[in-house]
Amino acid sequence: MNKAELIDAMAAQAGMSKKQAKEAVDAFVAVTSAALKKEGRLCLPGFVTMNVVNRGARVSRNVRTGEKIKVPAKKVVKFKAGTALAEQVAGKKKK
DSSP states (O other): OHHHHHHHHHHHHHTOOHHHHHHHHHHHHHHHHHHHHHHHHETTTTEEEEEEEEEOOOOEEEEOOOOEEOOOOOHHHHHHHHOOHHHHTTOOOOO
């Protein structure tokens, strides 16, 4: 699903216009990005937990040439699916 399809689905599900759904998606992305940048964590229980972690510098290899490449340290976002989401995707029923 891409952004346009998400907007269409949200508009249909929530009974709102596509413009309102687009504004909601854009607001969610902006607020999520700001929270991760400021606090380094966002938790939506049952759905997802996102954390900013530091990935250390490392040496990798160019698969085409075999040449060693230095990859600098950087911050990355790690996602962990919540139990309810994981069960829905796996097709399991709650007890």
